[in-house]
Each structure stands twice: as C-alpha cells, then as structure tokens.
Amino acid sequence: MSLDTEKTPQWWKKKDVKQTFVIWVILTPIIGYVGSTVQIRSMGAPASETMASVINLMGLFTWVAAPVAALVGAMCLTTLLTKSHYGDNPPHEAENEIRNSPRANAIWVSISALLCLFALVVGLIVLQKDAGALTDKAAMNINVTGQQWVWNYDYENGARSSVLYLPVNKPVVFHVTSKDVKHSFWVVQMGIKIDANPGYVTETAVTPNKIGVFDIRCAELCGLLHAYMQNKVHVVSQADYDAWVKTNATTEAAA
Amino acid sequence: MTTTMDRPASAPGQSRRSKPLIERLNIFTALALGAISALVVWQLALHFLPQLPDGQQYFNREDKITLLSMVAWFIGFMTGIGALIGPFRWLMGKDLSHDENMFYAGKDLGVKRYFRYTTDHKVVGIQYLVMTMLIFFIGGTLAMLIRTNLGHPQGGWIHPQAYNSIVGTHGIIMIVGTIIMVTGPFGNFIMPIMIGARDMAFPRLNALSFWLIVAAAVPLIWGQFIGGITTGWTAYNPLASQAPLGMDGYIMFICIFAISTMVAGANITTTVIRMRAKGMTWNRTPIFIYGTVASVALALPAFPVFFLSQIMSAMDRALGTSFYDTTHGGSGWLYENLFWIMGHPEVYVILIPAVAALMEMAPVFARNPLFSFNIAVLGIAGISGLSVLVWAHHMYMAGWAPLLNAPFMLTTELISIPTGMLFLVLVGTLWRGRLWVTMPMASIFALLWNFMIGGITGIYLSDVPADAFLHGSMYVTAHFHYTLMGAGLTGALASLVYWFPKMTGRMFDKKLSWISFWMVQIGFNVAFMGMFLVGLAGQPRRVETYAKMFSRGNLITTIGAYVIMAGMLVLLHGVISSWRHGVKAPMNPWQAKTLEWSVANPIPLENFDVLPVVTADAYGYGKAKS
Numbered sequence: 091m092s093l094d095t096e097k098t099p100q101w102w103k104k105k106d107v108k109q110t111f112v113i114w115v116i117l118t119p120i121i122g123y124v125g126s127t128v129q130i131r132s133m134g135a136p137a138s139e140t141m142a143s144v145i146n147l148m149g150l151f152t153w154v155a156a157p158v159a160a161l162v163g164a165m166c167l168t169t170l171l172t173k174s175h176y177g178d179n180p181p182h183e184a185e186n187e188i189r190n191s192p193r194a195n196a197i198w199v200s201i202s203a204l205l206c207l208f209a210l211v212v213g214l215i216v217l218q219k220d221a222g223a224l225t226d227k228a229a230m231n232i233n234v235t236g237q238q239w240v241w242n243y244d245y246e247n248g249a250r251s252s253v254l255y256l257p258v259n260k261p262v263v264f265h266v267t268s269k270d271v272k273h274s275f276w277v278v279q280m281g282i283k284i285d286a287n288p289g290y291v292t293e294t295a296v297t298p299n300k301i302g303v304f305d306i307r308c309a310e311l312c313g314l315l316h317a318y319m320q321n322k323v324h325v326v327s328q329a330d331y332d333a334w335v336k337t338n339a340t341t342e343a344a345a
Numbered sequence: 346m347t348t349t350m351d352r353p354a355s356a357p358g359q360s361r362r363s364k365p366l367i368e369r370l371n372i373f374t375a376l377a378l379g380a381i382s383a384l385v386v387w388q389l390a391l392h393f394l395p396q397l398p399d400g401q402q403y404f405n406r407e408d409k410i411t412l413l414s415m416v417a418w419f420i421g422f423m424t425g426i427g428a429l430i431g432p433f434r435w436l437m438g439k440d441l442s443h444d445e446n447m448f449y450a451g452k453d454l455g456v457k458r459y460f461r462y463t464t465d466h467k468v469v470g471i472q473y474l475v476m477t478m479l480i481f482f483i484g485g486t487l488a489m490l491i492r493t494n495l496g497h498p499q500g501g502w503i504h505p506q507a508y509n510s511i512v513g514t515h516g517i518i519m520i521v522g523t524i525i526m527v528t529g530p531f532g533n534f535i536m537p538i539m540i541g542a543r544d545m546a547f548p549r550l551n552a553l554s555f556w557l558i559v560a561a562a563v564p565l566i567w568g569q570f571i572g573g574i575t576t577g578w579t580a581y582n583p584l585a586s587q588a589p590l591g592m593d594g595y596i597m598f599i600c601i602f603a604i605s606t607m608v609a610g611a612n613i614t615t616t617v618i619r620m621r622a623k624g625m626t627w628n629r630t631p632i633f634i635y636g637t638v639a640s641v642a643l644a645l646p647a648f649p650v651f652f653l654s655q656i657m658s659a660m661d662r663a664l665g666t667s668f669y670d671t672t673h674g675g676s677g678w679l680y681e682n683l684f685w686i687m688g689h690p691e692v693y694v695i696l697i698p699a700v701a702a703l704m705e706m707a708p709v710f711a712r713n714p715l716f717s718f719n720i721a722v723l724g725i726a727g728i729s730g731l732s733v734l735v736w737a738h739h740m741y742m743a744g745w746a747p748l749l750n751a752p753f754m755l756t757t758e759l760i761s762i763p764t765g766m767l768f769l770v771l772v773g774t775l776w777r778g779r780l781w782v783t784m785p786m787a788s789i790f791a792l793l794w795n796f797m798i799g800g801i802t803g804i805y806l807s808d809v810p811a812d813a814f815l816h817g818s819m820y821v822t823a824h825f826h827y828t829l830m831g832a833g834l835t836g837a838l839a840s841l842v843y844w845f846p847k848m849t850g851r852m853f854d855k856k857l858s859w860i861s862f863w864m865v866q867i868g869f870n871v872a873f874m875g876m877f878l879v880g881l882a883g884q885p886r887r888v889e890t891y892a893k894m895f896s897r898g899n900l901i902t903t904i905g906a907y908v909i910m911a912g913m914l915v916l917l918h919g920v921i922s923s924w925r926h927g928v929k930a931p932m933n934p935w936q937a938k939t940l941e942w943s944v945a946n947p948i949p950l951e952n953f954d955v956l957p958v959v960t961a962d963a964y965g966y967g968k969a970k971s
Contacts, residue, residue, distance in 0.1 A: 106777065132881035133814075144814045148805055155801045158765075162797060165772050166790055174780045180936050181779040183967040184713040188777065195720050195769070202765040206758045209804055213754055216810040221747070266744075271584040272677055274742060274817050278883035281814040285743045287678070288583060289671030292744025294813075305892075309742075309817030309885045311512075311577045313584060314505050317888035 113164035122156035141281030223295035229261035236273035236286035239319035254323040257331035274310035375425030382421025387414040408663035464548035470534025480522035487515035492906040508889040510573025517578040526837040527698035538941040541622025543951040546615040557605035568594020582669035603652035610641035624959035636701020647690040654683035685736035699836025710786035711778025727763030757807035784858040788839035795831025820880025846930030857919030864912025872905025
C-alpha cells in the first residue's frame with residue numbers, strides 16, 4: 091500500500107471505525123442496564139447492609155464491564171455485517187497489513203490492568219468492612235451447629251432452637267461448626283455464608299435490618315438430604331426477641 | 346522408527362497357524378483378563394482378609410476388598426491389552442523387531458487396529474475421538490436425567506441417593522471428557538502432522554495413555570452398582586469417607602486417569618519440543634501447538650496432586666489412616682487444598698486448547714493473519730502461570746484461612762489480563778478480515794459471546810464479598826458451564842468440523858453442522874441464563890428439590906437442556922453419516938497454511954515421505970507475507 095496520506099485517512103476517520111464506535115455507544119448502556127437490572131431483580135430485596143453492598147457490587151461491576159463487552163461486540167458486529175462471505179469456497183485473502191499493533195496491545199493491556207485494579211480495590215474495601223463486623227464487641231453471639239440434615243442454634247442465655255430468631259438492627263456474630271460432614275451456613279437474603287467444618291469453628295457476622303422471615307440453606311453437598319437442609323430465620327423487634335428467648339427457647343431445648 | 350513407507354509389509358508370517366502372542370492381544374483379551382483377575386482377587390480377598398471385630402470402622406474390610414479387586418482389574422486389563430509386552434521384551438533383551446513395531450503401528454490391519462494397543466498417532470487420535478463422544482453421550486444422558494428431575498420443584502422421581510450419584514458422575518466424567526476433548530483427538534491426530542513429525546516422541550506411551558482411560562472407565566461404572574458416587578465430583582472429605590463403596594470406584598478412576606494424563610502430558614510436551622520440522626522455530630510454531638503444550642504441561646504438576654489426594658482418601662477409607670479425619674488429627678481442609686491445587690489449573694487444561702484451536706481457525710476463516718502472535722503466546726503463558734496460584738478462591742467460604750482471601754482475590758482477578766489478551770487476538774484477527782461464514786467461523790463468535798459472559802461472571806465470583814452470597818449456588822454452576830461448555834465445548838465442536846476432512850477423508854455435512862450449531866448454542870444460552878437467575882435468587886447447587894419460587898428458572902433451564910440434547914444428537918448423526926458417506930474431501934478444503942493440510946487423504950502411515958522444511962509461519966494471508 092502506498093504511503094499517500096490522501097488515500098489513507100487517519101484511523102479514527104475510517105468507515106469501519108466509525109461504525110464500530112456508533113455500535114459501541116449504543117451497546118454499552120444496553121448491556122450495562124440489562125445486565126445489572128436483571129441480576130439485581132433476581133437477587134430480591136436485601137435484609138442487611140452486607141447484602142445491599144453485594145447487590146451494589148454486582149451492579150457496579152456490570153456497568154464497568156459493559157464498555158469492554160460492548161467493544162468486543164461492536165467490533166464483531168461491524169466485521170460480521172460488512173465482511174461476510176458465504177459459499178463453498180473461501181473468499182480472497184484479506185488485504186490487511188495489520189499483523190500486530192503495539193499501540194493497540196498496550197492500550198488493551200493497560201485498560202484491563204486498570205479494570206482489574208479497580209475490581210480489586212472495590213472488593214478489598216467491602217471485604218474490610220465485612221471483616222470488621224467480626225470483631226464488633228457489642229454484637230450478640232450465636233453458635234450454629236450443622237448436622238445431617240438440620241441446623242441448631244445456641245443463644246447466649248443457654249437457649250437452643252432449630253429455627254433462628256434474631257432481633258432487628260443488632261449486630262450478630264455466628265460461630266459455626268458441624269457434627270459430621272462439611273455443611274455451609276447460608277443466610278440468603280443477608281448475603282453471608284460460611285462453611286461448617288467438623289472440628290473447627292468458623293465465624294461470620296451480619297446486622298439484619300429488616301423485620302421478616304428469611305431463608306437459611308445449606309450450600310455444600312452434605313449427603314442424602316442436602317436439598318432439605320434448610321430452615322428459616324425470623325427477624326423480629328428487640329421486644330419480641332426478648333419475649334421469644336424467655337418463653338420458647340427453653341421448651342424447644344427440652345424437646 | 347526412521348523408515349519410510351516403502352518397506353515391505355510383514356505379510357509372510359500370517360499364513361502360519363499359531364500367531365505370536367503380540368498378534369493375539371486386543372480389547373477382548375484385555376476385558377477377559379481384567380474380569381478374571383478381578384474375580385479371582387475378589388474371591389481371594391473375601392476368603393483370606395480377616396474379619397474385623399465389632400466397633401471397627403464399618404467399611405474398612407469391604408473397601409479393602411473392593412480396592413484390591415479394582416487394582417486387579419487394572420493390572421489384568423493392561424496386561425491383556427499388551428501394554429507390558431514392550432517393557433517385558435526389553436527386559437529379556439529381545440527388543441521389538443522392525444516388523445513387530447510396524448505391526449504395533451497398525452500397518453495393514455484395517456479396522457482391527459482401533460481395537461488394539463496401536464501406536465500410530467492417527468489411530469490413537471480416532472480412538473480418543475470416539476471415546477470423547479462416548480463420554481459426552483453418557484455424561485449428557487446423566488445431565489438430562491438431572492434436568493428432568495429438576496423440571497418440577499418436587500422432582501422426586503429419582504431417589505436422592507441415585508440423584509446425588511448422577512450429579513457426581515455427570516460432573517467427573519464431563520470433566521474428564523472435556524479434558525481429553527481437544528488434546529485427545531486433535532492433539533494426537535493433528536498435532537504431530539502440524540509440526541511436521543512422523544509420529545509422537547513415544548508412540549507406545551501414546552497407546553498407553555489411551556488404554557489407561559478405558560481401564561479407568563470400568564471402576565467408575567462398577568462404582569455405580571455398589572452405592573454410586575454420592576459426593577459430587579469434588580468428593581470432599583469427610584463426606585467421601587462416609588460415602589458408600591462406589592467411592593472406591595471414583596478413587597480408582599481418578600488414579601488411573603491421572604496416570605494417563607501424566608503419560609500423555611510428558612509425551613506431547615516432548616514431541617513438540619524435540620520433533621518440530623526443520624525451520625519451525627518457536628515463532629513459526631502454530632498457536633494451536635502452544636495451546637496443546639500449555640494444556641498438557643499444566644496437567645503435569647496438577648494431576649500428581651490429584652492422584653495423591655485420592656490415594657490418601659483410599660487409605661483413610663481402607664487402612665484406617667486419618668489424613669482428612671479431624672477427630673484423629675487430620676483435616677478436611679487438607680483435602681480441599683489438594684483437590685483445588687489440581688482443580689483450578691485443570692479448568693485451564695480444558696479451556697486453553699479449545700481457545701487455541703479457535704485461534705488457529707480464525708486466520709483461516711478470516712483470510713487474515715493472526716493478530717499479534719506474541720500477545721497470543723503471552724496470554725496462554727500468563728493464564729498457565731497464574732492458574733497455579735488461584736486455587737484457594739474455591740475456598741473463600743471454607744473458613745480455612747480468611748487472611749488469604751485478599752491475596753487470592755488478587756491473583757484470580759489478575760487472570761483477567763491474559764484472558765483479555767486472548768480476546769484481543771481473536772477480535773484483532775477478525776477485524777478487517779474477509780469472513781468465510783462456516784460453522785467454525787460462527788463458533789469463534791459463539792466463543793466470544795459465551796466466554797465473555799463466563800469471564801465477567803467469574804469476576805463477580807472472584808470478589809470475596811460477592812462470593813459470600815454466590816458461592817455454592819447455581820450461579821457458580823452456570824458460570825463454569827459457560828466457560829467449560831460455552832467456550833470449551835464450542836471450540837472442540839468447531840475443531841471437529843474443521844479437522845474432520847483430514848481425519849476421515851470426508852467433509853462434515855454443512856447443513857447438519859449448522860443445525861446442530863444453532864441448536865446447541867441457543868439451547869445452551871437459554872439453559873444457563875435460567876440457571877444464573879435461580880442462582881441469584883438463592884438456589885443452592887446439587888439439590889434434588891427446590892422452593893417453588895425457583896420453578897420458572899428451572900423450567901427454562903430444563904427446556905434449554907433438551908434443545909442442547911437435540912442439537913448434540915443432530916451432531917452425532919452428522920458425524921456418523923458424514924463419516925460413512927460424506928463428500929470426499931480435497932487435500933486442503935479450507936485453503937489453510939498449516940502443515941497438516943499439505944499431506945494427502947488418506948494420510949500415509951508415517952505422514953511424510955520427505956520431512957517438510959518450514960520457512961515462514963502459517964499466518965501469511967493477504968499482503969502480510971512474512
């Protein structure tokens with residue numbers, strides 16, 4: 091190809107680049123909006139700050155990933171729409187001089203490194219917050235014991251139950267263990283999970299901020315009736331909680 | 346083996362009535378000897394192993410008997426197929442003669458060579474191809490059982506124990522199937538020709554690696570009849586130590602398969618390093634070769650760990666050791682670490698060759714040079730290197746080492762950089778190309794779509810706080826199906842259509858390849874989008890029943906799964922009908938520039954009469970000659 095500058099416009103003035111740019115501008119918000127909305131709707135309403143931040147993270151990451159996905163999509167679409175050949179024989183070989191482009195490589199790698207760094211920093215900030223909740227001195231402690239295929243909860247006053255009761259807006263630390271095989275203690279709408287290991291105690295913490303009934307499920311295959319190893323957490327007001335601990339827990343412990 | 350095709354055939358000896366042992370052994374003698382050995386050892390163990398007094402662990406004696414019988418099967422089968430003849434003759438000081446070696450290579454044996462310990466890499470490649478299809482057929486049938494059971498919230502027509510076993514078996518055999526799906530058929534059949542070699546570096550090891558997989562399959566099937574594999578494919582301890590005897594089938598299966606993978610890895614790596622054609626420098630070596638080598642080289646450190654983890658599991662079950670038993674000083678976390686030190690490199694063992702195969706096809710079907718070969722190599726190397734440093738992201742929620750979550754989050758997210766390089770190479774190659782729209786070309790777009798979704802969801806999962814919600818849910822299941830199936834299997838199916846003319850001498854039926862492509866891709870995306878949604882709504886993995894709120898998403902997934910099944914059956918029909926009476930393929934139907942297209946159909950026994958000399962890389966399309 092000649093070096094005649096009149097015939098080869100600068101790269102951003104080329105037709106396919108312009109087409110790609112237009113498609114990219116259209117695709118980015120569509121991917122970001124659809125991706126984040128569908129995922130956030132599926133996750134349902136959060137029952138704790140922890141879960142709210144998980145939902146925000148998913149939305150944020152989707153929006154940050156959208157331009158990248160849209161760029162790949164736009165380049166594919168442009169090529170596919172303008173350069174397709176059908177038939178039993180291959181088209182002529184492309185008259186392309188681009189075998190490599192140090193500039194494109196450098197930009198691509200730098201942007202992916204920056205996005206990677208961004209994801210890491212955001213993750214670390216939230217992780218730090220979650221880790222801090224474990225050492226909250228004001229938190230109440232509940233011992234959780236998994237066994238095939240039920241959960242049992244021991245409260246600070248010696249009460250025991252097989253359905254979890256929690257007071258609203260009070261930090262709680264779960265000390266989780268197992269009597270037999272590995273289980274995983276998952277309070278779905280509160281966005282926390284920790285494995286229950288036989289012989290060890292693991293910890294996780296949360297502050298429920300909504301009154302209601304939520305799901306607890308086992309998230310680690312634990313044998314025959316793993317699918318049935320689930321029960322409910324009742325988040326109630328402090329007054330209701332105090333009343334419940336006094337009356338119900340002792341009778342359930344005796345049972 | 347430096348001879349050419351012109352040597353006289355070993356025909357004269359065939360008129361003799363008594364054939365030498367080497368000519369008698371085949372798959373039937375192997376099955377018979379394996380079965381007899383297993384039965385004999387089973388009876389011996391039953392009679393002579395001492396009964397345990399009451400109070401001892403219940404399974405100990407039965408586990409010993411089962412494992413001993415399975416080891417006997419293994420040794421009997423490998424002896425019966427003839428794996429020991431070479432080493433034995435060498436020990437006796439009577440190494441195999443040239444004619445015997447030619448017999449081993451399957452010379453003039455016709456169809457029979459596919460049922461023997463044949464060393465020709467092309468025969469091994471076809472054997473792997475059929476094996477892979479068989480595995481996908483069985484694994485796919487199991488997947489359909491799972492999806493049918495989950496079509497309705499109550500599920501329930503499969504007993505929970507059988508259901509758990511189906512889930513575990515589906516998992517492990519699909520993992521094995523996807524590990525071998527590219528490096529097995531195409532790494533063995535195509536790779537040596539692509540680098541201009543006459544065979545693999547160690548032809549007998551090549552046969553060994555294939556027949557080890559056949560030997561491994563039987564304990565897994567056997568295990569289904571003695572309680573099944575009820576632990577999921579991960580077989581976590583202590584669940585595995587209380588699982589029924591079928592677990593021993595899993596353990597034997599993994600141990601034998603690990604040996605097969607190590608043998609194949611050493612063989613392929615050596616072949617590529619030592620046997621490339623004259624002039625094929627590393628810069629002129631096709632990118633598919635890099636992918637294959639990266640994959641098997643990654644398996645080399647990974648699978649010994651897998652092997653070891655299962656040996657320790659077997660000892661815990663049968664010999665009363667306590668590697669994984671917390672009450673006697675062991676730890677289940679040890680198992681999880683060993684398992685995932687294998688398990689995370691292993692997913693890239695699956696993915697890299699499939700992506701590399703599509704990178705090999707991209708220049709051919711875009712009629713355009715491969716964009717930035719160096720970045721492609723760097724991407725493959727970067728993924729391989731980082732993949733051994735990320736295993737504990739499977740254990741964020743294990744409670745094993747909370748302080749390590751942050752560093753493992755770092756290494757995991759770093760993998761997105763070399764992965765992004767692979768995207769750049771593919772998109773850059775398509776850019777301004779002239780796209781020849783064929784099924785392999787469409788597969789490149791399908792890979793970009795599926796792998797983009799699999800990759801981005803992987804970033805959510807790598808983030809510890811988000812993983813606290815997502816871990817152990819259907820979201821994870823959907824994510825890794827998007828990477829291993831959406832990206833991996835798509836690459837393997839494209840490879841099948843692309844290399845079919847060279848492997849069988851016939852073109853793959855174009856219409857059938859398109860029908861199956863669209864059915865598999867649409868069905869796949871419907872199925873696993875539905876699975877993402879129920880995962881986000883909170884459905885755990887590996888459950889045989891679920892709350893009513895998940896029923897819509899599960900129904901979508903089940904419908905999608907049936908579409909995939911129909912698409913795969915169309916593909917199977919395409920393979921069989923094209924193989925039997927497809928259009929005869931020209932030497933180079935795609936007008937590609939790699940060496941395997943420069944040999945005639947059918948390919949002669951040692952590929953090349955005169956070994957080729959390479960003067961440029963295979964991507965000199967258009968004006969960009971190099």
